[in-house]
Amino acid sequence: MAEASKSSDSNAKTMTIIVTKGSLDWAYPPFILATTAAAMNVDVTMFFTFYGLPLLLKKLNLQVTPLGNPGMKMPMMGMHMGLPNIVGAIPGVDAACSVMMKNLIKKKGVASIEELREAAIESDVKMIACQMTMDLFEYKLEDMIEGPELGGAATYMEKAIKSDLNLFI
Amino acid sequence: MANQLLDAKGLNCPLPILKAKKALKDVPPGGTLEVLATDPGSVADFQAFCRTTGNELIESTQAGDTYRFLIKRVN
Numbered sequence: 001m002a003e004a005s006k007s008s009d010s011n012a013k014t015m016t017i018i019v020t021k022g023s024l025d026w027a028y029p030p031f032i033l034a035t036t037a038a039a040m041n042v043d044v045t046m047f048f049t050f051y052g053l054p055l056l057l058k059k060l061n062l063q064v065t066p067l068g069n070p071g072m073k074m075p076m077m078g079m080h081m082g083l084p085n086i087v088g089a090i091p092g093v094d095a096a097c098s099v100m101m102k103n104l105i106k107k108k109g110v111a112s113i114e115e116l117r118e119a120a121i122e123s124d125v126k127m128i129a130c131q132m133t134m135d136l137f138e139y140k141l142e143d144m145i146e147g148p149e150l151g152g153a154a155t156y157m158e159k160a161i162k163s164d165l166n167l168f169i
Numbered sequence: 170m171a172n173q174l175l176d177a178k179g180l181n182c183p184l185p186i187l188k189a190k191k192a193l194k195d196v197p198p199g200g201t202l203e204v205l206a207t208d209p210g211s212v213a214d215f216q217a218f219c220r221t222t223g224n225e226l227i228e229s230t231q232a233g234d235t236y237r238f239l240i241k242r243v244n
Binding site for chain 1 (some may be wrong): 179187189222
């Protein structure tokens with residue numbers, strides 16, 4: 001009874017997240033939800049595919065782009081400013097925006113993706129690396145963090161079918 | 170007097186919850202954890218966290234910019 005709400009409990013709620021995007025901004029929702037769900041005793045599985053797969057690399061250098069993203073307005077000089085696409089297309093602008101975003105993240109006490117990923121592993125979030133994407137984009141297992149297992153669509157589906165909640169991000 | 174104190178001031182979502190979950194592991198069943206936070210979203214989040222995990226939110230107060238939560242570990 002004392003251990004009734006542990007995530008290993010067979011009555012625990014389960015969630016899966018398909019992680020398909022690997023930019024700095026898009027990396028947040030899956031890791032925030034996975035870690036928070038795990039903290040709330042949900043058994044979580046993350047499936048990393050396509051551009052989401054590099055989020056499992058040991059060394060992350062995530063970038064954000066204002067290109068084609070009119071919703072991206074950064075707080076600046078007391079207002080919110082976006083960048084026209086033609087400015088965003090200039091080499092170096094993505095890098096500058098990424099640095100600005102990371103500074104903002106730090107200043108506001110928001111966790112880094114590395115921290116959230118570490119927290120996910122610590123709280124037993126299961127991670128599946130898409131084998132097809134590994135082959136397609138020529139990623140090597142030795143460049144990835146320890147922990148994720150390799151699998152494909154069927155491996156994911158087996159989890160998803162039995163899961164209470166399935167998200168595609 | 171709470172069994173454990175967690176200072177989550179300056180941290181943003183979801184860090185106060187993640188750290189509270191971790192800290193609760195060191196609290197004996199029936200014991201309490203006191204959390205200090207500055208994230209205004211933590212007020213709703215600690216209520217939801219406690220309702221979902223079955224722990225008891227005994228107190229939720231605010232003093233200036235700081236929110237204080239007292240959580241009783243139920244299981």
